[in-house]
Each structure stands twice: as C-alpha cells, then as structure tokens.
Amino acid sequence: MYLPPEDARACPPHAPTGLLARRRVSLAALAARWSPLEASKPWLASLALCVAPAVGMSADDSTGVIELPASSAAAAAPANGRAAPLRAAAVAAPLTPKVNAWGKRAPKFQLEGPRTLASAAAAAGSTNGEGGAQQALRFRVIDRGDGDAHLTFPYPFKSGTSYRATLRVKSDRDAQVDAMLRRDVAPYDPFAIKSVKVTQRWQTVELEGTAVSDAPASLRLASKTLDAPLWVDKVNIEAIEGNPIASVNTDPIPDEFFGVHLMRLGSHQNWPSFRPGVVRLWDTRTTWKDLQPEPGQWDFSGPGWRRLDLYVNHIRKHDPDTKIIYTMGQSPTWASSQPEWRNGYGLGHGAPPRDLEHWRDYVRTVGKRYAGKIRYWEVWNEADYSAFYKGPVETMVQMTRIARDELKAIDPANQILSPGLTAGQGVQWLDRFLAEGGGKLVDIIAFHWYYDVKPESLASPIRNVRRVMQKHGVGDKPLWNTEGSLLCNAKVQNCKPIEFSEAQLRSHALRAMLTMWNAGVRNFDYYFWEGRLPGEAMLERDYKTPTLAGRSYNKAVEWLRGARVVDAYRSGSDIYVYRMQRGDQPFVIAWSLGPETTVRLPAEWQVGRAAKLDGDVERVPENRQVKLGLDPVLLQ
Template sequence: MVKIFQVFALAIISFGLSIFSWILFSGNLDTSFHKSIASDIILNPPSIAIPQTLFGMHIKNLQRAPKILENIGCLRVFVPWLEIEEKNNQWNFSTLDNYVELAQESGLEVLFVFNDTPKWAAARPYEVSEFPEHPGAGSEPKDMQEWRDYVRTIATRYQGKIQSYQVWNEANNIKDYSGSIEKLVEMAKNAYEVLKSVDPKIQVVSPGPLVGFELKGNEKYLSLGGMDWLDNYFAQGGAKYTDVVGPHFYNNDLNPEGRLLLVNQVKTIMQKYGLQDKPLWDTESNFGNYNNPKLETEEINGYIARSHILYWASGVSRFYWYAWDLDSFDGEDSLRILEADNLNLSSTGDVYKRVGNLLVGNQLEFCKNDVNQIWICKLTNNVSDKWMVWNSKDNFSFKVPQDWEINSIVSLSGQKTQLPADRMMTVGQSPLFFE
C-alpha cells in the first residue's frame, strides 16, 4: 500500500575471511539495537567532498580482477603470514606483490591485514584454527622478535605502497584469534613500534572485531561480544597503538539505518578512550546471512547506496565491501560485484559503480529522516545541488519541494525520468536521486 507523505520544507526531513564462520553464529544481536533509528543519533557529515576512498573493496582471487580497478578508492588485502613465510625466513611475496601491483596501477590505497600465524612461529602450533589444514594459525606468536621481524620485512618491502596495516582480523572469533586481549595488545605495540620506525606516515588500524554480535548464544564461536571486546582492547592499552578504529559492522539487522546504532556505540567507546578524533572505518562487511530471508538484488542495491551515504553522514569514512568476487554466500549471489562467470559486473556491480559516480566529489550537506522513515540527503558541489531520497520501510508518495531546482530523477538502475507536473513521486527502499 502506498502511503501519502508530503515534504513542504527542507527542515522536514588468498584464503577466505572469517565471515564464513560468522554465518554459523546464532545471530544474537545486542538487544539495545533495533531497526528504527534512535532519536539521539546525530548525523554530522564532514565538511569536505566525499572521497573515492569511501568505497573500499576486498578481492579474494586476483585472477578475477581486471587490470585496472575503477570506482574503488582503496583495497583491503588479506594474505596470511603462513603463506608469506611458511618456513622461518623463507619468503614467498608473489601473491602480495600482485595485489600491491594492482593497487599501484589502479591508484588505490592499500590496507594490509596481519593475520594467521605460521605453525613454526605459533605459541600453540597444534591448536585447531579457522583453516583445518593450518593448525596454530589463530595463535599469537611464541616469540615477539619473530613477529617484529615479519612486520619489519613487510613494511620495508612495501614502504610507500601499503599505507595502512590492521593488526588481526575478527579477533573476537575464537578460531581466528585464540589468544588473550593482553597478548594482542602486546602484538599491536610491537607492530606499531616497527611500522612507525619504517615510515611514520603508516596508519595502524585496530583489530576488527565483529561488533554486531554479543557473547550470549555465540559462546562456541566468540571469546567476547564485539563491543565488549573493543572496549577491553582499548582499556588494556590498545588505544595507544591505534591510528584508525576498524571494526566489522556485520549484524543480523539487514537495514543500513540500523547500523547507525552500532556506529553510535563504537563512537561512544572511542570517546571513552580519547579516540574520538581518530578515523573510523568499516574494514569488512556486507549485508545478509543464512538466518534471514534471501535478499533480492533490488534490496542489496538499495543497501549499497544507503549504507555508503549514511556511513559518511555518521563519521565512518571508509567501507570495505566483502567482496568483489564473493562466492555463493549461502545462496546470496546478489552480494557479488561480479557475475558468476567472474568476468562481467553484476547488476549489483553496476549499481556500486553508479552510486560512486553519484556521490564522490559532492559534499554531503545533511541527512535527515522523520517518524515515517523517509530520508532526505542533500549533496552539493560548485555547480549544482542534488538530493537522495528513500524510505526505509514502505513506498511513500513524496512531493518534491518547489525550491528544489532539478531537471531529472535518476534511479539506481540508471534510468532517468522527468519530474511530473504535480511534483509527486513514489519513493521506496531503493533511493532516487533528484538532480
């Protein structure tokens, strides 16, 4: 049913990653989170143009990547330590070299993830890990000097080519990291010292816990709920070795607007430890998991547009989408940027590219919503203004304000239409751009 709502003024307004173990979680979300937006969340977008680096990406298999990556600003690279240095001081840089070369040719910044201890260096070399063929991978190293040597080797080889380093992936996932928070803080301290000695401009990113899941019901998979883990990590000294806060915002609330509540809680933790002025990145996520009904392609496309603009509005300056070439994620082929042939962009990939073209280079003046969950975001540049409008629940009839000087309406599919004489448009979960 189409509801009626009129706006009369603007003021009314590689290995896989651990996501494959995450989809087995019971799905318990922090009970304070829900789909509606809390009234105390303030969206205060930066007073700069949206950069291309808002659009980050993972590529699982380089053979599926084009020679040049377009409409992407940064690349998160995950090549395990156990692959790079399978035996002590025996190095294989080929995979990482290829990732870095792709990034260089495409003009992308690189975020590299330190993860997966080789068996020879592990404190618990026979412990079951995320990868059955690699016991001990989730363990901290038994000798911090071996860790420092590894970090220094990587940082020196790729100086000026890798700009950011993340100290471990999903560290509250027991199989991904089985050590204590105290030990990971020690690893972060050593990595921080080495990285800064190689290049003071390097950014050190915090570990990426799954902040959308609490411990209750997930004891088999998590050492601690994501928010509690992040709080404890900073409390035990991790804040001193953090240039960027980089959690994973996966959660079972499939609504991008619901993630603002997660962002708000992470920012509260950052404030508690004096990190409020540090950048906040979503270093890995997407939407959907097996506990929820299959997401249709149109829903995913709407989520791509809404999540990027809402992240920017809420102070999340990078969103690394997982993944460019995601294999079937419990049937969620709509999450793929590529078609199943791994050659051509999917419809989702087309939308990802189009959203980047519509947002990048524009300054976001504001994003506002009302009690009916109709959202209006105003974008501006030196030439013109545009508005992005959607409803997070239903289809609404929306009257375009008279003071919006627009020539056309663009859908996420790229279709352009003219504004009707009565200025009435139906808006739903897939945003429309009025420009």
C-alpha cells in the same frame, strides 16, 4: 479496543515502555466514526493510547500524498500544528532486578533488597545520609562456578533509539564492576559498556547507547571481584531525544571511502571501473603463515611472497594512488602459542606467537620489503572472534606496540589500524583494548560491519563504537569499516536458498554507504568484488561483466564521490532523506522502506529531474509529486 475521536490526545514526549501495537488510520475516518485499534496483549486496562500524525510528515488525507519536509528542522516540528507524534503514554514504571546466572556448575550469589526500584524521579525525595535511596539492593557473587552471575534490569529497548541509563553504586570494599546495556539473546553483545572501580562511597554511573534490535535486553552489572557486596540504588533508564540520523561527516566523501577486496587475481587481471580508493588484502593467502611456513628463513621466491607481489604490483599498475591495507597475523604453526589448536585456516594460525620477537621479525621483514608501497597496516583480523584469535587482549596490545615501533621506524607515514572487530563482541573487546592503551598505538580504528536487507540499521552500532572511542579519548581518530557487504539474515528473510529482490540488489550498497558515511565511517572495504554468494558478487563468473549489484554499486559511487551531506533525516519511520551538495550543486537522495509512497517535494528544493540507479531519468511534474520506494531516487 475502540478509540472515539474525543479521546484522541497528544502524548507526552517519552515513556519507559514501548508501543505494543500501532495502526495508521485516516483522520477523516476518526472524525466520522470509531476506528478499531487492536493491541497484541490482553492487559489493555493498564495502557494509555494516543493518536497523532506520523513523525515529520503531514498528509493530504483526500489523496494520500505525503508532504515531504524540506529539512531536519521541519521534520522534527509538529506537522501543521497538529499533535505530537504517536508515543506510548509516560508511566514511571519501576525496574525489576533479576539475576542472570549460568554454568553447568551453578554460581552462588545473594540478592537482597526491594523487589522493584522506583525511577530516579520517584526516589529523589527519599534518601539516606549519603545520598542513596532509603532502600537499596545488595548483590554479591560468592562463587562463579564455571559460569557467572550478573545483576540485571530488563527493559523494553527499541531498535534505533538511544538511551541513557544512570544508577548509583558502592561496595563494602573496593571492587571492579562492568556496567553495560546488553542484548539478553545471541550474540549477547553490549551496546554500551563502562568499567567502574567501586568504593565504599556512593558514585553515579552513566551509560549511553543505541539499541541495535528489539530483542530482549537489559541494564546489567557484572562484578569482577568475588565476594564483594555491591549496593545499587536510583536506577533509571530513559530515551534520548534527537535526530537518529544526524550527520557526523559533513566534508566531501573522499576516494578512500570506496574500498574493496580483490581475491581472485590469477584467475583474472581486471580492475574495478569505479576506481577504488583502497584495496584491503585479506583471504589472499598472503599472511604470516603463507610468507614464513618454516622457521628461521625468508624465502622471497615462495608462493606467499609471489602472490603478495602480484597483488601489490597489480594495484599499483592500475592506480598508484590507491591505498593498500595489509592485514597482518595468522601465526605459522611453528611460531604459534597454541600449535595444536585448529581454526578454519589450519593449526595454530589463530593464536598469538609464543615469542613476540618472532612477530617483530615478521612485521619488520614485510614492512621493509613493501616500504612506500603499502602504508596501511591492520594488526589482526577480527581479534574479538575466537575463530580468528585465541589470546588475551593484553597480548594484542603488545603486538600492536611492536608493529607501530617497527613500521613507523621504516616509514613515519605508515598508518597503523587497530585489529578489525566484529559486530558481535567487538564493542566490549574494543573497550578493553583502548583501556589497555591500544588507542594510543593506532592511527585508525577498524571495525567490520556486514548488513542485511535493511542497512539503515548500521547507524546504531556505529554510534555505539564512536561512543566507546570518545570515552577513551580517541574520538577524533578515523573509524574505518575494513570488511563488510550484504548478508542474508534468516531472521528477516528466507535464506534457503538465498534470495534477494531486484530492488534489494540495486539499492543495498548506496543505502549502506550513505548510512555508514553519515554515521561517522570514513572507509568501507566491500567484501568482495568477485563474490561468492547471491547479492555479494559484483561480477559474473567471467570476472568482467558486472552483476546487477555491481552496476548499482558503480552508479552509487558516481552519485556519492566528492559530495557532502548537508542534512539527513527521516520523514516518518520509513522515508529517508539526504540533502547533498557537490561543489555548488545541491541535490537530494531519498527512498522509502515501506510500500511505494507518493510524496510531494518541497518547493524550495527546486528540483526538476529524478534519476534512479538503473539509469532511468524522469522529469519532476509540476505538482512535484514523485513515488518513493526501496530504490533510492536522486532529485536535482
């Protein structure tokens, strides 16, 4: 397909469909001749194309130098009065309902009504007496079989974009329904969820969430009440405008943000040079199964207690102000409600105790022994993941209440962390935990976010968790990432063997930490200092010499500690800009995900030097042009 210059036009603000193809072309070339724009699908006749500068940047076409905007406001404005950013043309596309059914013994269901539902805008003028559209869907699950059936509305969600979905629902009798925006491929994780009590009167349901990938996804309804007819109409999905990396945390980055796991004490007695503000104890062989392998006795001379003493004393010797997170759990086999079930840690360790008084005794015993030394208590590790917890949410809420009662009685300053959850099913599990009253029992919400070579993608799942917290009235509580680090993602790179470039090893920690802090995370406990895998380890095998990743992490902490984010934005889709300030000293951290790009810095920044994580420092030339790549640059 060819697009002559006279056909170039500004695009409407948003569309319900995503781009199928995009190519950056020279404006001079467009003015001189037709420029080829190829799309990946043959049905081009139904598409509209439009051309504009990349978002938040302008370019000197003769040199290819990008003029970097000075602020998020400047980045959001049309570049030099030119057309709006490249977007798909707005089309009021209908949403096609489908049923997603699974199970070896097939579920039975009924779906009646129109084959498509018009957008809310199109349906607004055509209503019945109760405010619903003249035509509505009727969906009923008669028998789940050994699976289930959901009513779905597939939609081309785009990673990193926030969406609002609205629909109207009612039922012929009271029913419980889960509405969600969810990926339709593994790990089948929702990025927005709401439980709704549906009655015989129409009600509007609204969901907001940020897509975490470009994978197939849908708005879906899961009825929890068998044989209750569910009526649905006025279904609409729209993208939400706004700065996708607008800063949530604007106060100075505290010591407690920089946490770590130590897991090889005994093989060494060293201490991180970056002075961690938090150490989390996990995979240290110090959980309940290690402390009380036999019922009815507490042997403080046993190996589990000696090891826990070793860690607590080591941390306090090097820095008494370092906060210690003790992660509770792992029921001994004798106390387990499922003693024959084996997970990666042994028999019964992932199941809750059969008698919660045993749990109470364990919590009280550990709490008293380390009173004043350990003040941060995480209730369980990854309770949403069946490899670590095989029990109902309601039982975990009971265990959290017991832990809070016992630990606050010992020391009111003790802080209770919710069970750390994974990026897989954690959003749905947290929603249920908070709905059952768990949010009132904890002081801090804990999550586990690992990341791949594009840690900027962490912003979307973090925003989704914060929405769940806000929905349940705990949005003001701190959100901590108590476990995470760089992992190899086979979907985006070769992982056999695991290989990372030097730029990836140098840059990942700083990019991840800035993304997390900016999105609202107040603690990040790197897993783990000694490391096992390429890219993860901060130390060589002598447990003294820092690796490239370790040296870069140390430098990243030096850049960030005590600084605050003044402004954060993207210039185009590839360049990330964080305007920072430490005391009265402003500085900027910037990088590019694309090929190395020459940018011209705004004159109002008044920067004179450019530093990199490898320690290299250069003067900014008079023309204010610098190169940005994957390695972040500190401009001051």
